[in-house]
Amino acid sequence: MFDRDTEGVRIELRALTKHYPGQPAPAVDNVTMDIPAGELVVFVGPSGCGKTTTMKMINRLVEPTSGEIRIGGQDVLSLDPDELRRHIGYAIQQVGLFPHLTVAQNIGLVPKLLGWPQAKIDDRVEELLALVSLEPSTFRGRYPRQLSGGQQQRIGVARALAADPPVMLMDEPFGATDPITREHLQNEFVRLQRQLHKTIIFVTHDFEEAIKLGDRIAVLREGSHIAQYDTPAAILDAPADDYVAGFIGQDATLKRLALMRVADVPVTDTIPDPALPQVSADTTLREALDLMLAHGTDRCGTPTGVLSYAELCAVVGPRPEEAMTGDR
Numbered sequence: 588m589f590d591r592d593t594e595g596v597r598i599e600l601r602a603l604t605k606h607y608p609g610q611p612a613p614a615v616d617n618v619t620m621d622i623p624a625g626e627l628v629v630f631v632g633p634s635g636c637g638k639t640t641t642m643k644m645i646n647r648l649v650e651p652t653s654g655e656i657r658i659g660g661q662d663v664l665s666l667d668p669d670e671l672r673r674h675i676g677y678a679i680q681q682v683g684l685f686p687h688l689t690v691a692q693n694i695g696l697v698p699k700l701l702g703w704p705q706a707k708i709d710d711r712v713e714e715l716l717a718l719v720s721l722e723p724s725t726f727r728g729r730y731p732r733q734l735s736g737g738q739q740q741r742i743g744v745a746r747a748l749a750a751d752p753p754v755m756l757m758d759e760p761f762g763a764t765d766p767i768t769r770e771h772l773q774n775e776f777v778r779l780q781r782q783l784h785k786t787i788i789f790v791t792h793d794f795e796e797a798i799k800l801g802d803r804i805a806v807l808r809e810g811s812h813i814a815q816y817d818t819p820a821a822i823l824d825a826p827a828d829d830y831v832a833g834f835i836g837q838d839a840t841l842k843r844l845a846l847m848r849v850a851d852v853p854v855t856d857t858i859p860d861p862a863l864p865q866v867s868a869d870t871t872l873r874e875a876l877d878l879m880l881a882h883g884t885d886r887c888g889t890p891t892g893v894l895s896y897a898e899l900c901a902v903v904g905p906r907p908e909e910a911m912t913g914d915r
């Protein structure tokens with residue numbers, strides 16, 4: 588299925604609609620969008636706007652009322668739903684691990700259905716546990732009740748990755764974790780996706796998370812209508828309307844700084860100053876600014892020299908339109 592590709596394939600939604608019986612309006616109303624191969628696209632929008640319904644139509648847990656879905660050029664609605672779901676990773680907030688199966692058996696479920704030999708499944712389980720930073724010898728034999736919420740969510744992600752599917756659907760998979768665990772999972776996930784290049788749709792209601800993870804973000808409103816669909820930087824630079832601006836919040840400039848790294852800014856002062864607080868090449872500019880504020884200095888040391896507050900400001904603005912009215 589999908590040419591047996593384990594790297595991402597393109598997903599196309601065409602006039603996709605779901606009208607639940609007895610509901611006054613469609614939950615998903617005539618949505619058309621393309622998710623490019625190998626990209627991580629985040630759906631962000633308020634509760635009830637249709638995110639979960641859109642996802643569940645892609646792996647056919649919900650049957651569309653009308654419209655088309657193609658994955659890697661194949662018409663999803665013509666495929667066998669059970670077979671389809673074995674080739675799409677699915678991770679949800681409620682995790683849904685089987686309580687009577689061990690961690691290893693939970694992760695190995697889909698590979699087993701696909702008929703992998705046991706030795707190959709065992710190797711894959713080891714590999715995936717290491718990938719989500721859980722020591723295989725400690726965790727492989729545990730039951731879900733013997734895990735924390737954050738550990739269960741990691742197992743959920745490992746299980747979704749198990750058969751190396753080209754497509755992953757992730758519906759608020761880190762939603763039930765505390766902020767520190769969530770940040771850790773997000774960082775691991777970004778690192779993972781850099782290696783794996785799957786096509787991923789990731790649902791969240793947290794714009795901060797969307798910016799951090801997404802190659803692109805689809806900001807959705809009621810009926811899964813697309814308010815804006817673009818890269819995080821483009822959305823932060825130019826929100827399409829007040830609705831999108833409302834999602835970004837008041838600190839758009841800080842959020843844009845969080846998208847950029849020290850390595851992205853060419854420094855003019857190339858003489859190292861070990862007396863300054865030091866940052867690394869992949870420190871975000873937001874972290875660099877925080878460090879300057881914390882040290883009461885307007886400069887910090889980088890691997891290539893010294894980064895100044897003025898250089899930092901130059902990277903994020905002023906916005907052209909603000910510059911024009913900036914003489915008030």
Ligand SMILES: Nc1ncnc2c1ncn2[C@@H]1O[C@H](COP(=O)(O)OP(=O)(O)O)[C@@H](O)[C@H]1O
Pocket residue numbers: 607608610614632633634635636637638639640641
């Ligand atoms: N099985 C269902 N039957 C009827 N209405 C549903 C069902 N599932 C979801 N809905 C309704 O469809 C809309 C979209 O829901 P959902 O896709 O779960 O939104 P989200 O994931 O963005 O919170 C909501 O108004 C919700 O009440």
Ligand SMILES: [Mg+2]
Pocket residue numbers: 638639640758
């Ligand atoms: Mg939902």
